[in-house]
Amino acid sequence: IYDTIWLFIYMFYIVLFLVLPCREIVKHQLAIASSFIVLLEQLRQLMKTHSFVRENIENIRSQCHLISESKTNDNTNLVEITCPDFSHYLYFLFAPTLIYRDKYPRNAVIHWDYVLQMFGQVIAAIFYVYYVVVRFCIPTFANLNQNQITLSIFTSVLFNSIMPGSLFL
Known part of the structure; x- marks a missing residue:
C-alpha cells in the first residue's frame, strides 16, 4: 500500500512540475524566448528527477523487503536503508548527464x-x-x-x- 501512496505522491509532483511553470508563463505573459527557456529548464529538471527516482527505487524497495523479512524471521540483524545524500542529488542536478549514478568517473586533478x-x-x-x-x-x-x-x-x-x-x- 505504501508503494501506491508514494506513486500517487510522485505523480502529483510530476503534474505540478508540469502545470505550475506553464501557469506562471501565461500569468506573467513571458516572451517566446523566455517561455522556451523556462519550459526547457523545467523539462531538464523533470528528467533528472525521474532518473534519480528510477535509479534508486529498486535499491530502496529491495532494502525494505529485506527489513520486512528480518522482522518476520525475528532476526536481530537490522538492515539499514541507505538513501543517497542530498549532496549526491545536488551534484547530479548540475552534472552534464541525465542518468543518475552514486559515483561518476572523475579525474584526480583538474586540468x-x-x-x-x-x-x-x-x-x-x-x-x-x-x-x-x-x-x-x-x-x-x-x-x-x-x-x-x-x-x-x-x-x-x-x-x-x-x-x-x-x-x-
Whole structure:
C-alpha cells in the first residue's frame, strides 16, 4: 500500500512540475524566448528527477523487503536503508548527464589549461556570433517593415540570411 501512496505522491509532483511553470508563463505573459527557456529548464529538471527516482527505487524497495523479512524471521540483524545524500542529488542536478549514478568517473586533478582553453572557445564563439549578427543580420532586418513586405523583398531577405545562417553552423 505504501508503494501506491508514494506513486500517487510522485505523480502529483510530476503534474505540478508540469502545470505550475506553464501557469506562471501565461500569468506573467513571458516572451517566446523566455517561455522556451523556462519550459526547457523545467523539462531538464523533470528528467533528472525521474532518473534519480528510477535509479534508486529498486535499491530502496529491495532494502525494505529485506527489513520486512528480518522482522518476520525475528532476526536481530537490522538492515539499514541507505538513501543517497542530498549532496549526491545536488551534484547530479548540475552534472552534464541525465542518468543518475552514486559515483561518476572523475579525474584526480583538474586540468586548468584545458578548462581555460574551453572557456576561451566559449568567449570566442560569443564574439563571433555578435560579429555575424551586427555585420549581416541587423543591416538585413533593420529597415524591414511588416506592411511593405513583397515577394521580392522577402526573397532578398531570405537569400541575405542564408550566409549568416550557414556561418552559425
